[in-house]
Amino acid sequence: MDKQKTLPQNLRRILPFLIFLLFISGVCVIVYKAQFRYDLHKPVQYIMMTTHKTNGEVILTKDSPSLTEEFSCSVPELRAFSMECTAYRASSDARISITLSDTESGQILYRDSQKITGLIKTSNSRYLKCSLDEEFTDSESRLLRLELTLEHAQDTTLHFTANQRQILVSSFNDNPADHSNVIYSLSYSDNSFMSLFYAVLCAALLLFAALTYYLIMIRCQKIQQFFVPLALMLGLIFQCLVTVHGVPDESTHLDTAYKYSNQILFVQSTDTPGTIYKRECDARLSEMLANGLESNSYYQLLFHTLERPSDTQLVQVSYIDGTNLVPGIVYLPAALGISVGRILGLSAMLTFQLGRIFNLLVFILLIRLAIGVTPYWKNLFGALGLLPITLQQAASASYDAIINGLVFLFIALCFHCQNTQVLHKKQLIPTGILAVFVAVIKGGVYLPLLFLLILCFHHRSSGMYPARKRKLLLGSVLAFVLLSALALVKFMPVFHDFLTSAAAVDQENSLYTIPYVLQHPLHTVYLLWNTLMKCGDDLVRGLLGGMLSWLDFQINWIFIILLLICLLLLINVNDDNKRLSRKAQLVISGSCLLSTLLIMLSMLVGYTQMKWNYIQGLQGRYFLPLAPAFFPLLTTNIVSVNVKQASRTWMVLIGTEILLVLQMAAMIL
Template identity: 55%
Template sequence: MNKEKKIPGHILSLFIILLSISGVCLLMYKAQFRFNLHQPIEYVMMTTHKPTGTITLTSDSPVLTETFTCTVPELKMFTLEGTAKNKNSDARLFITLANADSGEIYYQAEHALSVFRATKKKELTCDLPQPVSASENAHLQLKLELINGDKTVLSFTSNEKQALVQEFNNDTNSHTNIIYSFTYGDNNFMLYFYIALCVILLLFIIMTFYLIIIRQMTVTKFYIPVALFLELIFQCLVTVHGVPDEPTHFDAAYSLSNKMLFVKNTETPGNTIYKRRCDAQLSDMLSNGLETNSYYQLLFHSFEFASDTDLIEISYVSTSGLVPAVVYVPAAIGLSIGRLLHLSPMLTFQLARICSLVVFILLVYFAICIAPFGKNLLGALGLLPITLQQAASASYDSVINGFIFLFTALCFYRLHNPKRKKSYLIALGFLALFIAIVKGGVYLPLLLLLLMCFSHVPHHHMHKKMRWIVPLCICVGAVLLIAVTLIKFMPMFSAMFATDISADPENTIYPISYVFQHPLQTIYILWNTVIQCSDTILRGLLGGKLSWLDININWSLLIVFLIILLLLVNVKGDAPVFTRKNRTFIAFSCLGSLLLIMFSMMVGYTTMDCDHIQGIQGRYFLPLAPALFSLFSTSMVSVDHNRSCKIWETMMVIESLVVVQAITMII
């Protein structure tokens, strides 16, 4: 009877939520989104988040030519990026873009060098007189000629496009690209993408409201459908190559996929791999970040069969030194299925991402089921925007985060049930070994949680001999794991030790020896990092920095996420109950891992002219979050099941608002 009385109230609440989200979607469209429609689609060919090369024009070598395959329709404009030193008033740059097969000229113009600066790179825009209607799959040739150069040195940003560039300066072995970006077509299709996304979000809210508010399901029961639905949304929101370093992860998974499909190795297996030509072309086409071209490829080239499946040799950067191959198995399986079915490159890459996210969802689900407490916390951490972004990608973070979430849950289980499930010890051993051999061992301090588990076993439950055998085994195991870490990453550590401190500070990374020789200065650098970067790190951990850190979510939404986490860790019957000793173990494990992450970025990325550590991102600390946030359980706060359901639904609404804000920032 009570349930029947609540139904009208539930319907009214759902209607208000849907109306509010619809209003936000409409307001976002009117205030931001619509103004950027009917613009050309942008396709950035240059790598914008990684180092690029330079190609130079001088009076001694005044001509550059690049022959490439144009993969976009209705080409409208292209840009070049560069600098000019020792400019003289007579110097000119003559640019020609023509069809390499027919010789038809699409663009020809002479430009003064006034647009370029001597140091700071500037773009030169070349608008075609009219769009090239037959540009897709056409072979084009770009020719640059420096006229009256004298002492002028004209330098252009360059990179490698191994599948798109056929020759550079008549050298067929060179795949150098000097085109910074193209614009083509019309991005009006993004309106339909926005409408579809808004409708899907409303359906998502209806589903979660039914499961969480009406059915009053616990996180154990609703996590899988909610996570799967929301992560598929994030997979479309943050497209292929939109996640940091995803191109490298795809190549690593592709190498493993070749082994699954019995594709032979190249003559230099550590440096090159075989890829389908169409897959290599799509990799060349997608920028490192989010742009309208990525969504055009997703919407219009996903559901088609692969056109060119011939294998070509492509260079790649191996990640075998940082992580074991097992982290790429899910993505490799997805790639293999797509290749066997001759699916389009985009759908093949998406299938790889889907396999990774399914594995992550299952790992977090097992962690939620196993954990004796903190189930709501684990579920909420598994649904943060940054977690969803990494899980719905080819990044190894998907498997690493899932495994460490599971490891933390097993440790909590062992702490709560010291005499049960001996089979869990095998899983703990495997996960401990895994933690020791990923990312330079920066998560190794988390193994202190094992000491917390086994030290909790009462002595009267042990045989007399076991009272000293168990601690001895723990110590031996710890030594072995540290030894495995040192052996695994010894080449990397040796390179860091070998850095010459006396070299140019602006181009030299802090060596490990610096930490030992200047401990006080190292402490200052750590302190400066905390003071200057802690807000950015927290923002990234909560999902405020998405894609290649170019989507900034409003702080007001992130604060709600933080409050939700602090409340869900105190749900009645699910709140962690630790002794002071337990809290000490957890605090030291998190602090130790946090310091190792900071040190690794200091000696692996930060140049010696900086007074703080560079490159630290909030997502690096996500594996620590289950243990870290469990420390915020307190008897001063108690959330019953009914209120926890309302908190969960609030989180779903905020997730939807994050998606809406993110999509309006893309075009």
């Protein structure tokens, strides 16, 4: 009799499990057949030029008609190359002569003379595309020489987009000290290897789906139990899908982490400001990966991760220090990971990946602590920690991994202190330390979150004597003033730039400044309003993970709506939510609003040119640290979610993320 009862119960568990896996498998097949396979014949693209950032330029004129560049070809089976250029005042018979040769053998790989009338300045970029007659099969690590000559120039000027490649470029215009590069891209081999990448990705997603169903639906675990394994596995998937340099400004973050890795390994500093020592293989890989995602990044990931590097000698290269807006401690996890890779003599790709993995591990630990600390909205903290945008940043070298984790923990501690009758030092000390951290990150834009500390004390002040109330109020005000002063001192150089960045010579292309904002408050309001109207949908999409990598991946709104619905349900799980008092709602909403305004104003005076009528450069991920405080404001008695419904909501959320990952994979090619 017991067996007869047990069998149907097991079937009721196993059958949905099989249906779920079959559904995910079916989607994997459909994405491959309908989207992925059609682009597998294309050559691999290696973008040598810096994308998403401003580059320099090299100009050819009648008086200076030629240039040469010698560079180490870092790709096998070279097929084609291109250059981005624009012609001004182009004469009808002006031409550009292009020669590419192998310096060792003298073999001419490409030679042609092209008219430049098609390169006349327009709103779109113009490219010189050069295809080799025969594939250069032995191209990797060969030293090639590019020669360009402007013929019949007259008044024609030809502007080539250029940047610096300190390792790959050995000389420019026969000057070994000049490492300028004018090559925009190299095309090589073909990306059929991406079918292997896709197969591994699908296998990982199926394993992740099975683990999710087992932990949530079969074992009936709570968020405290299943968050770590799910976040770790999904984070590793994102870490490979959005590979090195695929996250905004990651090259800068890796450079800064490398600087601290040198300090950990007792590597001496260089005598030249703005430079550090790197392993040559690490510096070379940094120049071989574009800012964003391209098939070349996955080629390097699949074929060069497990190799043993031979060129590990230290070389001096320039770098960008990313600590002007954050304390150096946020780079420590990535620096430790990079140090481990260097000590073990691992490849450059694996070394950088270890830095990203260490970041991910620390982020998961911080969010797990936040889930354990907060008395309510544990499911909300877990869901926010698993959002695509959160995991993308967490599984990278970006300081956002540590910032988001620590701010989440600070908000959780504020909720915990609010719910505790007697506060002890073990609660107040970490809360105070994190409050200092919140004050000194990102130019102080999250400073208003310190008003959440009021939640720790306001419900206790009702029974206090007036004198003690005054002391508490005075102490709170004094603490806020001191932290604000600390932020002001920390970011004084940044504020000075904001105050003096206006250029009277070119008013239209100069940046908005703090004095301008203060002198034109009404116009500032108009700018804020225009930003919400023009960019509001992109900000919401970016906050929930619908705009990933360097905003290259714009996911369908269907996925975003599903993720938003899941969040709104998970904040109303029975016994995991609390109706906030009017005072608490006022404090939380005020702090979130003020912080939002500071974020927008910081991008207005730090990034936006005066020719624009709305704020440039805003991204939804900037508002992610505010999410754990903001979403509890949406708790309502209208919606009630029990434990079983919460489990189903989690399955919908995880299923949506799996579909979103598959759509990202389809966009890579």
